[in-house]
Amino acid sequence: MNQEYSGSGDPRKSLELLWGLQPTPTRGPKPALxxxxxxxxAVRIxxxxxxxxxxxxxxxxxLGVGAMTLYRYFPGKGELIDVMLDxxxxxxxRREVRGDWRTRLDEVARENRRLYLDHPWLLQVGVSRPPLGPHVMAKYEWELSAVEGIGLTDVEMDAAVALVNGFVQAAVRSAVEARQVILRSGITDKEWWLAHEPLLDKIGDTxxxxxxxxxGTTFGHEFGAPYDSEHSFEFGLARLLDGIAALLRSR
Structure with missing residues (x-):
């Protein structure tokens, strides 16, 4: 997948667009869009x-307009991606989840996973310089609230949220790649492995x-494929939360 980066355009223009601070034109035709x-x-595409x-x-x-019409709003693709992200x-x-920190952080992971699955192109955008729009800030605030007051320092709270988001991105990337392979090949993983089973039996050396x-055989029999995104996500998220729990117990 080709990689893009947030913050690659004019940061001032992006912030104006994100917060509705762009000046209103006093001359020229009324904006059509x-x-x-x-x-x-853009998101639909x-x-x-x-x-x-x-x-x-x-x-x-x-939209059925000329490209120059859009340049009245966005200087380029970089600023457009910033607003798309936000x-x-x-x-x-961003529901208020009742329960302990583990329940709340589990909700953060699952909602982020759903968002990435709905918009796989998010995986193509590096956000080391995140667009500081209202929804980006609200998302970060909500994620931090999951670990507020549980015994972590502010730096550890940020790291815990980053750890969960990083895991979700990696898990979803694998799931999206597996889904794309099926779509492009026209056959399921199980069908692919069954088709190659005679050859695999010949080269397999126990x-x-x-x-x-x-x-590999045990996993294949259990899930009908060498990889299962649901199992991988559930197993990984549980172990990640176990690790944070162990840190808290050590305090």
Missing amino acids: TVGQIVEA ADAEGLSAMSIRRVADE TVYGELP KKFPLASRV
Whole structure:
């Protein structure tokens, strides 16, 4: 997947767009579009075709206007991506979850996973310089509230949230890649392995690779494939939360 980066455009222009601070034109024709309409079209394209297919010209075509019309709103793709990110982050429900920190952090992980699965192009955007829009800030506030007052320092709270988000991104990336392989090949993982089973039986060496043969066979029989994204996510999230729990017990 081609990689893009938030904050790659003009930061001042992005912040103006994110917070609705851009000056209102006093001359010229009345704007034919809104920022929201443009972003909605851009997200729709990215969802359907990937971020590499999304460009100012492509969005303009989608809206039935010339590219120069969109440049009245966005200087370039960088600023548009910043607003797209903030917009889809606004889809997180950010519910107030009753229960202990583990229940709350589990909710954070699952809602972020759902968001990435709904918008796989998010995986193509590096956010080391996140667009500090209202939804980005609200998302961070909600995630931190899951670990507020449980015995972590402020730095550890930030690290715990980053750890969960990093795990979710890695888990979803694997799930999305597995889904894309099925879509592009037209066959399921189980069908693929069954088709190659005769050859695999010939090259399999249980004496040379006893662990790989035993464990791989057991997993394959259990899930019908060498990889299962649901199992991987559930197992990994539980172990991650176990690790934070162990840290808290050590205090």
